[in-house]
């Protein structure tokens with residue numbers, strides 16, 4: 001099962017991702033974490049990312065895709081993964097589709113964790129950090145015990161403060177930016193028939209239940225066209241054992257640098273060639289997408305659920 005998780009800051013998707021990890025035994029792939037790890041270990045990718053960031057730029061899509069390609073080739077991801085933190089833009093989503101098609105392992109579902117704006121603001125602006133022990137609390141949902149037994153030795157009370165990022169005005173701004181950036185990605189996945197929306201308010205257990213139902217129903221609700229395609233790629237994937245596939249992918253890992261350079265040249269060209277037909281088949285207004293993404297997104301919403 002290959003899933004992409006999407007949700008605003010404070011939507012609780014991290015918690016739910018962890019539950020999926022232990023339930024299905026598939027890894028959570030968080031691009032941010034992997035990038036940090038590469039930089040820490042000083043790998044080729046890490047060095048490249050360092051150079052990019054030292055120049056004050058954002059790590060480019062080709063590098064991010066390289067990271068994902070390398071990560072999904074590892075043995076623990078052969079029966080699936082939960083992708084978190086990527087894609088954040090429509091070009092990234094398109095590139096991810098191309099990559100997964102190349103690998104013969106398309107994404108099965110994209111889950112959006114939906115939480116009302118007021119609730120999100122409440123959740124995030126309730127966060128408090130202890131300046132002594134760095135633990136994070138929530139004055140609404142997870143207040144610290146008083147007196148505290150889990151702070152630094154010698155302190156019977158946590159010294160709570162609110163991070164600038166968590167202040168209400170900042171939160172509202174962050175959420176607005178998130179929504180503007182994400183809207184086209186959600187439209188893209190909705191057009192592809194992959195989007196499942198889960199109401200992420202309420203008890204964590206209930207949300208998990210809804211999530212599992214959404215994933216189960218997802219398989220049944222698959223469109224015939226993509227269903228046939230999926231069956232085909234599943235078949236071809238079966239012919240090669242996961243171990244062999246991993247072994248095949250392994251030598252390429254060593255040549256990350258060269259490959260990355262080729263990928264950077266190759267991806268956009270291929271993407272264009274491949275997605276043309278797919279695009280024609282599914283979504284007419286793609287030609288109007290450039291520059292008109294915003295005005296287009298609103299009327300194309302199919303359900304009230306995906307409105308936020």
Ligand SMILES: [Zn+2]
Pocket residue numbers: 130131132133134135150151152157158159
């Ligand atoms: Zn403390």
